[in-house]
Amino acid sequence: MSKKDWLKKSSRSKADLFEVLIADYLAKAFKIKKDFKKEINNLTNLLKKFENGQLRTEEEQIRAKQTAIELIKFLKRENVNNVKDVEWVGRQYQTQKTLSDVDLILTNSDVIGVSLKSTRIGLGTQKNLGYRALREHLSLNIDKEIEKMWEKIRLNLGKKSGKLKLLANAARGIIKNKKRKYPVIKKIGKKYGHSVQVKSVKQSIKNFNNLGQEEKSAFVKLIFGLEEDKRRLLNTVTQKNKTSIYWNEVYNSIISGKGLLARKLKNVSYGIYSNNKLILRLQASFTNGIGISAYCQRAFLP
DNA sequence: TGCGTGGCGACTATGACAAG
């Protein structure tokens, strides 16, 4: 296993540990006869095996404590006292169709989902949408533009000399892979790729705004990873020593598709607004550098 | 410090053609 694999696995376990630690604090706070000691021990032991395992564990312990304190305060303020059970949802989000990491089950059987994030820098990419998904949801069609882009790239390469000229008729993947060896390929890709990005953004905005409520909803749900979730959702983000907690206010309009509107942000990016509040930023791009590789849109939280 | 950009890598889809 390569070092990167270890790091990846470790961060997965780290996130898990972060979640169960908080679940444990919450169970205590609501005096529920349940603890997560077993999960905590298992994950702590697992983390020990990774590079700097001790350090990683301690970092999550500190962050979890801090987050839990803030979360419990928040719940008190919001008069959420009637919690009868705490459940760790963890990574079942695909099957459970929820962003919740820990569920709070209330005495009336309502559920509050809590999404828990612990990051060093930024919020990361929310989702990377491929052309297929965009075609399906937004009826985006830039086939012609992409074909034209390739024609121009090949034409341009053909005018060069030597190895570059030979590449003019090579497979797309070959050309793509040569871009590090021949940086001029990146320049060419950028030159002809940019207009594809710009056009696709225009088309995406127009098409999104022409969608019906249900289709708008489906697209946004795809990005948020929501399906038929009935939970009220509480988001917490812990960065460094700062924790922010907020109800997922946009949730209802996301589900209903009401009040959703796309608007241009920059030449290659647009925003999706829920009742005039920016909820997502989408950026037209190529997955692997500029031009020449597969088209995609990346979604970021604002 | 937010945003646009660049990059890696694992995985999946597709289509051509060979083998059964």
Place this chain on the structure above:
DNA sequence: CTTGTCATAGTCGCCACGCA
């Protein structure tokens, strides 16, 4: 005609970085 195999294309999560 169906199944297998191979190369190429596309998908997508994660991360890094530079610049205004």
